[in-house]
Amino acid sequence: MHHRYICYMKYSDYKKLLKSHTLRITDCRIDVLERFYNTTHALSFKNLEDALPDYDRVTLYRTLHSFIEKGLLHRIPSDDGFASYGLCRDECNDASHHHDHVHFKCNVCGHIECLPAYHVPKVELPGYEVEEQNLIVNGVCKICQKRFQGQREMLSNL
Numbered sequence: 001m002h003h004r005y006i007c008y009m010k011y012s013d014y015k016k017l018l019k020s021h022t023l024r025i026t027d028c029r030i031d032v033l034e035r036f037y038n039t040t041h042a043l044s045f046k047n048l049e050d051a052l053p054d055y056d057r058v059t060l061y062r063t064l065h066s067f068i069e070k071g072l073l074h075r076i077p078s079d080d081g082f083a084s085y086g087l088c089r090d091e092c093n094d095a096s097h098h099h100d101h102v103h104f105k106c107n108v109c110g111h112i113e114c115l116p117a118y119h120v121p122k123v124e125l126p127g128y129e130v131e132e133q134n135l136i137v138n139g140v141c142k143i144c145q146k147r148f149q150g151q152r153e154m155l156s157n158l
Contacts (some may be wrong), residue, residue, distance in 0.1 A: 009034070012054065014034065015030070017072070018030070021032065021071065021072055028055050028060070028063050032048060034069070035048060037087070041086055041111035041112055042086040042113065044083070044085070045082070045085075048060055050150055062129070068085070072087070072088055073086065073088060074083045076134070077134055078136070086112070088115075089116060100120050101116040101118060101119055102118040102120060102136075106138075106141035106143075108140055108141070120133060120135045
């Protein structure tokens with residue numbers, strides 16, 4: 001989702017997307033998809049729970065799980081113990097996920113972005129079977145940098 005533009009889709013587009021991934025069309029699934037397509041960063045379960053209070057926790061967890069299974073979302077582990085979820089790229093499906101990209105976590109706002117232009121090199125470990133590898137880079141995102149730059153300039157003028 002690096003520099004991903006917010007993609008406003010029509011209800012019919014969400015229905016087509018669910019059908020193409022052999023998922024039943026439900027209001028919850030459409031609402032969750034809409035949240036992901038209308039943001040530029042990964043979302044946590046808490047983000048979804050806060051944004052979609054009409055759905056209970058079990059329904060939201062099942063929706064996330066089915067989206068991961070079908071290749072619509074991928075799970076992004078976090079150092080705080082709470083995963084976030086990002087949109088999958090076109091090459092993901094229910095048979096396999098391809099997420100060999102870097103994730104960036106902002107230390108200021110906490111947002112996590114997928115950076116598909118930056119690939120994680122495949123690590124070969126003799127005697128081990130690597131099933132998944134993740135790379136999360138921490139720092140300050142461009143938005144927070146701009147915000148701080150404006151504050152610094154204002155303070156220096158005092």
